[in-house]
Amino acid sequence: MLENGGALLRIEQERPLLTSVMYYAFVVLIALGWRWHSFAYPAYLGYDEAIYQQDAATLGEQGVAGFREVIAQWPTDKNLRVGPPPFRPLWLYSATLGCRILGGYSTHNLVLVSAFFGFATIVVGAMLARRWFGLIEASAISLLLIVSPLADAMSRRGLQDTCFAFVVALCVLLLDRYWRSGKAVDLTAFGCALLAAFLTKESTLFLYPAFGAALFFHAREVPWHERRAVLAAFAIGPVLALLVLLWFAGGWDPLANAYAAYADIPRNDYAARFQQGPWFRYLVDLLLLSPLTLLLALIGATTLHRASPIGAKLACAYLVAGLATLSMMPTLNARFVLGLDVFLRMAAVVGIVELCRRLGTGVRARSAAIALVLLVAVSDVVQFNRIFANGGVYDPVTAELVKANRLAPR
Secondary structure (H helix, E strand, O other): OOOOOOOOOOOOOOOOHHHHHHHHHHHHHHHHHHHHHHOOOOOOOOHHHHHHHHHHHHHHHHHHHHHHHHHHHOOOOHHHHOOOOOOOHHHHHHHHHHHHHHOOOOHHHHHHHHHHHHHHHHHHHHHHHHHHOOHHHHHHHHHHHHOOHHHHHHOOOOOOHHHHHHHHHHHHHHHHHHHHHOOHHHHHHHHHHHHHHHOOOHHHHHHHHHHHHHHHHHOOOOOHHHOOOHHHHHHHHHHHHHHHHHHHHOOHHHHHHHHHHHHOHHHOHHHHHHOOOOOOHHHHHHHHHOHHHHHHHHHHHHOOOOOOOHHHHHHHHHHHHHHHHHOOOOOOOHHHHHHHHHHHHHHHHHHHHHHHHOOOOOHHHHHHHHHHHHHHHHHHHHHHHHHHHOOOOOOOOHHHHHHHOOOOOO
């Protein structure tokens, strides 16, 4: 894990086929094994899943014309309004297709669709780690992705969070491909992924500063004037998404009314009581979910220096800038930052490498690094069992996480 002097983390330029096959086989087998073992339908399927189940059934049976009636009714229907908003077509179409394949529009099938996106996020995160880091570091990152308590728990709920995490990771991967290749096909693929992100969740716009921070580091390797076409993708993405949403909603008025009702948080008692808080709330939530992972990620983010490899800088840029901007949103919930979980785990491995670098580059340092990675993985498994499997936490809001960690009476 520690070698070549200061080149602790590096982007691998040469990837022998056999090595790549073994790496991805490791990721897929371990991910399938753990997620299969940890998977369980939650004892309580909440209101959001019930609404999404109705939405999938309406879209599947009546088409977009029938679903437009749901959007038109949403602002005034008190039962619909406390559930998830109806203008996230990529997730809704994915849920509809998944339920059709699985044999019916049920909440249990929605959970399976969510679990599929959770697994896909691991694979994309592993691909990104392989591009940015050495083989051993990427393997460590992939292991931490697999045992992530938050990602694992959200894969057992029938919500759009795992779908959004997947498209965010895909956007980052395709942006990285374009920046290194300069090919029009990679730019087009990135633009499509960005559009998909907006059609999954409108908070994609809050991630623009994170993309900007990453592009700052990318530009140190490839000048802006060679890749300025990417600005068009960032500009066109939200415009195209708005056009799709206008078609999906059936016009400006129903879409604007639905968004206005969605933004009126006081009408939603749950959001007002449990999804508001100070700017540092996400740090508290992540500490309650994965204490060792967060602490090591903070070490990784605060010990970067001029000579640090580009992969470490990119991971920390996405994590820090993403958390900063998402903390400015009117509602806060740990599942809303699931899209940054890949970068949290990358930063944690950066922190591990930085700590062990001070021990030198010999067997002692490598053994310490391996031990730390395994300790973090075991800690996250313990946290998953404590909070979700045994603790029964359904929605990872701060109050519930505090109780599950026995820091307050239940």
